[in-house]
Every structure is written in structure tokens, then in C-alpha cells.
Amino acid sequence: MKIFIEKNYEEMSKKAAEIFIDAIKEKPNIILGLATGSTPIGLYKELIRAHKEEGLDFSKVTSFNLDEYVGLSPDHPSSYGYYMREELFDHINIPKENAHVPNGKAENLEEYCKEYDEMIEKAGGIDIQLLGVGENGHIAFNEPDESLSIGTNIVKLTDNTIEVNSRFFDSIEEVPKTAISMGIGGILKAKKIVLLANGKKKAPVIKKLLNTDRVTTKFPVSFLLLHPDVTVIVDEEAYNG
Numbered sequence: 700m701k702i703f704i705e706k707n708y709e710e711m712s713k714k715a716a717e718i719f720i721d722a723i724k725e726k727p728n729i730i731l732g733l734a735t736g737s738t739p740i741g742l743y744k745e746l747i748r749a750h751k752e753e754g755l756d757f758s759k760v761t762s763f764n765l766d767e768y769v770g771l772s773p774d775h776p777s778s779y780g781y782y783m784r785e786e787l788f789d790h791i792n793i794p795k796e797n798a799h800v801p802n803g804k805a806e807n808l809e810e811y812c813k814e815y816d817e818m819i820e821k822a823g824g825i826d827i828q829l830l831g832v833g834e835n836g837h838i839a840f841n842e843p844d845e846s847l848s849i850g851t852n853i854v855k856l857t858d859n860t861i862e863v864n865s866r867f868f869d870s871i872e873e874v875p876k877t878a879i880s881m882g883i884g885g886i887l888k889a890k891k892i893v894l895l896a897n898g899k900k901k902a903p904v905i906k907k908l909l910n911t912d913r914v915t916t917k918f919p920v921s922f923l924l925l926h927p928d929v930t931v932i933v934d935e936e937a938y939n940g
């Protein structure tokens with residue numbers, strides 16, 4: 700696990716952007732695994748800047764997002780589909796049909812989860828997977844539990860996650876109780892993983908991750924220790940608390 704400690708959120712975002720920009724230049728038809736939440740917004744801003752100012756070309760890029768709330772259509776302002784359009788897709792030249800966010804309104808969710816994994820496989824697998832991390836150690840929406848799913852699955856959100864994520868909704872009652880999430884196995888299949896964390900709130904989780912040599916389903920992010928190419932980029936607050 701490689702770790703970069705950057706001065707602040709802006710520097711963390713720039714460091715992450717360097718990795719993504721270089722990778723896209725090197726492989727224009729790259730398959731990206733993308734994440735939502737507040738953490739990647741700065742990185743997305745840098746990618747948009749590189750597209751507008753330096754002509755970074757996304758026309759051959761394909762992307763797959765990690766997760767989506769069950770029951771929210773991409774028109775819902777709190778959905779991850781909406782977020783991705785606002786924060787990235789609408790500002791770069793990625794073809795719409797290449798930019799995948801799980802469908803929270805799929806009729807047969809179980810079936811859809813399988814299809815999502817098949818789509819990723821058919822595309823050739825994820826080259827770089829971007830991750831944030833929850834305060835409870837979740838990655839995507841893989842919540843601490845007795846066991847974790849390997850493939851894309853429907854997960855029940857913990858009370859902690861519902862509370863933390865209620866800031867993106869008008870009220871806590873509006874936060875869906877379930878989500879579609881790529882599984883731990885799907886995440887570990889990516890050729891390279893880049894995990895970002897910033898701010899004091901993430902310090903306990905980062906400290907625990909950097910000081911353990913054990914994996915446990917009670918701390919999902921620990922599974923990244925099994926992957927041969929993980930880069931963790933944090934700001935000083937997330938590192939020092």
C-alpha cells in the first residue's frame with residue numbers, strides 16, 4: 700500500500716488527478732471505477748479543468764460507478780446518477796452511453812446486480828478504481844457485517860451511514876434504507892485502486908487501516924490490504940487527526 704500525505708484537500712485532489720490524468724493519457728480507452736460523496740469533488744474539478752484547459756480527452760473512456768440508492772432515479776437530486784452528471788459527466792466529453800451508474804430503479808434488482816458485474820467484465824474490467832471511505836470503514840456501500848458480498852449486491856445501510864449521508868437529503872427520513880453496491884470482490888478485481896480521505900473525521904479510519912495487518916468484514920476497507928496496487932492519498936487532517 701503506497702501512501703501520500705498531502706497538505707490539504709486541494710493538494711490531495713491534485714495528487715489524485717495527476718494519477719488519473721496520466722492514466723487516461725496513457726490509455727485513452729481506459730475503464731474507470733468512480734465514486735461519489737464529498738471526497739472526490741476536488742478530483743473531478745481537476746479532471747474537468749484538464750479537459751477544458753488541456754484538452755484531456757474522455758471520448759473513449761468508459762466508467763462504472765460504485766453504488767446508487769435503491770428507489771432513486773437519476774433525476775433525483777440526491778441520487779448518485781444526478782451527482783455524477785453535475786460533478787463530472789456534464790462537463791467532459793465522455794459519451795453518455797459509456798458512463799454507467801447502477802440503476803436504483805431496476806425492476807429486478809438481484810438480476811440487475813449480476814448484469815452490472817457482467818457489463819464490467821465485458822468492458823474488460825476496471826483499470827483504476829477510485830474509492831472514498833466511510834467513517835465506519837465502508838467502501839462503496841459495503842457496510843461492516845458478519846460477511847460481505849463478493850459481487851454487486853443490495854445492501855442495507857447502517858444507521859450511521861443513513862445519518863452521515865442525510866446531509867445530502869432534505870431530511871433523514873428521505874434517505875433510502877438500501878443501496879446497490881459493487882461488492883468487495885468486484886472492487887478487488889480492479890487493476891489499480893486509489894483511495895482518498897480528507898478531514899479529521901476520517902482520521903480514526905485511516906489510522907486503523909494503516910496500523911493493521913488483518914482483514915475483517917467488520918472493517919471492510921481492510922480488504923484493500925489484499926490488493927497488490929493500492930495508493931492511499933490523504934490530507935494532513937485525515938492522517939494526524
Ligand code: GLP
Nearest residue numbers: 735736737738831832833839840
Ligand atoms: C458514501 C458512499 C461511499 C463514499 C463514502 C464517503 O456513503 N457510498 O462510496 O466513499 O460514503 O463519503 P464522503 O466522501 O462524503 O465522506
